[in-house]
Amino acid sequence: MKNISILGSTGTIGINTLEIVRQHRDKLKVFALVADNNWELLSSQILEFNPEFAVINNQKFYNKLKDFLNREKSKTKLLSGSEGIEIATAHEKVDIVVSAISGISGIRPTYHAVTAGKYIALANKESLVSAGEIITKKAKEAKSTIIPVDSEHSAIFQLLEGKKEKEIKKIIIPASGGPFIDFCVESLKDIDVKKALNHPVWKMGKKITIDSATLANKGLEVIEAHHLFGLSYNKISVLIHRQCIVHGMVEISDGSILAHLGYPDMKLPISFALFYPDKLRAVKRCGLKELSKLTFEKVDPDKFPFLGLAYEVGKKGYSYPAVFNTADDLAVNAFLEGKIKFIDIYRVVKDTIDAHRGFKIKDIEDIFEIERWTEEFVKNKIKNL
Numbered sequence: 001m002k003n004i005s006i007l008g009s010t011g012t013i014g015i016n017t018l019e020i021v022r023q024h025r026d027k028l029k030v031f032a033l034v035a036d037n038n039w040e041l042l043s044s045q046i047l048e049f050n051p052e053f054a055v056i057n058n059q060k061f062y063n064k065l066k067d068f069l070n071r072e073k074s075k076t077k078l079l080s081g082s083e084g085i086e087i088a089t090a091h092e093k094v095d096i097v098v099s100a101i102s103g104i105s106g107i108r109p110t111y112h113a114v115t116a117g118k119y120i121a122l123a124n125k126e127s128l129v130s131a132g133e134i135i136t137k138k139a140k141e142a143k144s145t146i147i148p149v150d151s152e153h154s155a156i157f158q159l160l161e162g163k164k165e166k167e168i169k170k171i172i173i174p175a176s177g178g179p180f181i182d183f184c185v186e187s188l189k190d191i192d193v194k195k196a197l198n199h200p201v202w203k204m205g206k207k208i209t210i211d212s213a214t215l216a217n218k219g220l221e222v223i224e225a226h227h228l229f230g231l232s233y234n235k236i237s238v239l240i241h242r243q244c245i246v247h248g249m250v251e252i253s254d255g256s257i258l259a260h261l262g263y264p265d266m267k268l269p270i271s272f273a274l275f276y277p278d279k280l281r282a283v284k285r286c287g288l289k290e291l292s293k294l295t296f297e298k299v300d301p302d303k304f305p306f307l308g309l310a311y312e313v314g315k316k317g318y319s320y321p322a323v324f325n326t327a328d329d330l331a332v333n334a335f336l337e338g339k340i341k342f343i344d345i346y347r348v349v350k351d352t353i354d355a356h357r358g359f360k361i362k363d364i365e366d367i368f369e370i371e372r373w374t375e376e377f378v379k380n381k382i383k384n385l
């Protein structure tokens, strides 16, 4: 029996994780649930899974949830803010931390879990993008294991197992292309929030869905892969693959290409990370219907300039990826709030990168310093658009 903490339990990954727990109660026990704002869904999760701890990050909802739990005579201890996150990530009873808080808010909790030497199922890609060097170094020191939950990284992780570095010619990360793959550059100008949230294959949270539409998500995945697999950027490539059946490919030095295929369901990579190295029985299988047509295309750099920018900041290193990450997070939120246009997301990020003077990141506090600088810059930028 493994004790599991789910950071971001009310998000898409959190909900999928709990569905897996529901089917494997003999193997997994929920130790802590952490949510940001959605106290109503969190309250029903608490009643169903009876965790030892629950954390509502937003203090505003603490009393409401506390009263509810008292009325229901729940034994779960309710905490809020950073004290709660510390217990959820570092308590000695925790065996697995599912790091699935969306966006840059997930960085600090991931870092806590790594420092505590935990086994981490990592869904928050922002952690490695902003703090990749610090986190991978810390993970080695603290003997923390990081297993990716992102479908592409999970696939490539599996393909790379047992391979020597010199045998790897390159890895290929597939991208669905999002809802605007067939739009011309011109028509990207009048995209609204509703259109951008309509992803053709994956059902995901808002931040990642918008990132998929701009391909910023793929850019973040390239940087994440660089840290996760220790590969240089010229060994990482991206191809458009609309059907989302191939989740990752690895080209070997002898010219062969290995691919990982599977039904597009996030429960697959989540289960992989939770039960590694054991395998579970499949819930859905790929049949001829899914396999009969698989296509691959090049990414159009004019339509999706975000990807090129991600490579650029990744190669520059230093504080640039953290600025990219933070500026994108803020710009996507501004778009979702109707403050900026779809095409301005890229403009805001690009201008922020151009204005930034990179420096070497020494510890996690540097990341938060960068976030403060970026926030200030982006706020002004958006005001003057």
Ligand code: MG
Pocket: 150, 151, 152, 221
């Ligand atoms: Mg992905």
